Amino acid sequence: MERNDPRSRTDAYGSRINRSHSRLLANFVPWASIVIAIVLPVFPIATAMPLVPPLGLVMLLAWRLVRPGLLPVWAGVPLGLLDDLYSGQPFGFAVFTWSLVMLGIEILETRMPWRSYWQDWFTAAMVIVSYLLAGWLLSGGQPTVHSLVALFPQFVLTVLIFPIAARLVAMLDRVRLTRWKVL
């Protein structure tokens, strides 16, 4: 059989004989990627306007929408707690909003079980825009019209970065389920 097709005993994640998924990697990769995305916006030095997308939320959304059922509904609580330490918003903002986002998508999924990529992007865009608006309202500072206008570049960038995050998640998902030699 191998002579006819050398890939006959493999699937997308590698050979199936004497190989198995790593339990550690399968559980670790989604959380680790979101944690890294949470810390990343700290690195660019202070710009005059909020420009860097909230990468933690974008990665959470991507994992949730591209691989539904993988992250538990309560994933927004611990991850939001970590985001609050780095984001600069008042403490508790991400715990609150990320939990609402996870619950909201869960409800949306029961209403509309079949969704396409474009619908996913639309959902993500809606969530992102309302999250950034909530962040503007509940920033702890005075929400001025000027700071709202200054948000628009971030709106556009964040909505546009979602497809990239979705592709990244698809790639990480392949890494996550790679088959390793069973000892």
Add this chain to the structure above:
Amino acid sequence: MAPTGSRRSGYSRRAQYNLFTGYVIAGIGALIGAILLALSFFQPHLFGGLRGTAQSGVSPATETAASVRTGSKGVWEAISGYYRAGSKNAELKRENELARIRLAEADAVRQENARLKGLLELQDKETKPVAVARLVGSSASSTRRFAYLGAGARDGVAIGMPVRSPRGVVGRILEVAADSSRVLLLTDTESVLPVRRAKDEIVAFAEGRGDGLLRIKLINLGINPLEPGDVFVTSGAGGYYPPGIAVAILTETTDDGGLARIISDPAATDYVAVEPIYEPEAAVGAATPIERELDE
């Protein structure tokens, strides 16, 4: 993508309970988040310690990134310097000559200044910076404008101290952890700074607008004397900042003042200096509510 079957728990009690608990935890989490959010509105510094620890946790990475960033900027500047190098060089030589003359004049003025101050028996306070450190990060994705500094309480940094770069004021220390601290930048909507026009004594407040500009609000209303191009420096009122540090350049006039751009852009600074509070007694007085009396 099609939903997974994990939401249908079937007859398995265990699966049913797991699913139900997940929803309960998510709901309780949202509630706790709302409570924490409300708490941090009333007590913004309540979780400062946690944030500081988290910031110190990533500081090896942010320090490295900061040094790489300034290094790479230097490389880029060196490359772009070659563009039209000849004409630029000639222009710089002319400017340098003029600057040398102005410098000599400034020396004369400084000497005269010292002599007059000696006559008046004023003492010049030499302020030495508490710490010199890099801005290692920022809240780049948030509406608020904070920066993180690579020095903390262990270096003597305390809340309220002014932060400045060689060009001018950057901001003020807001929270302090052991090895890092949080800086409230001038462009944040919560930042207010007393300033005066550099060439005369017109006093105003410089407030952050949240979009990178400062709003200059004149204290004495009347005919607006400001013109685009006016430079504003700290006035020293309030006691936090020493007077005479450059803050902003006016770009546009409005009814009650104008809009100004900051002179010391935090994105372009390498090292910043944390200076001691200029007049701690005045700062305490300014921070005390008017209903309460100052204790001596």
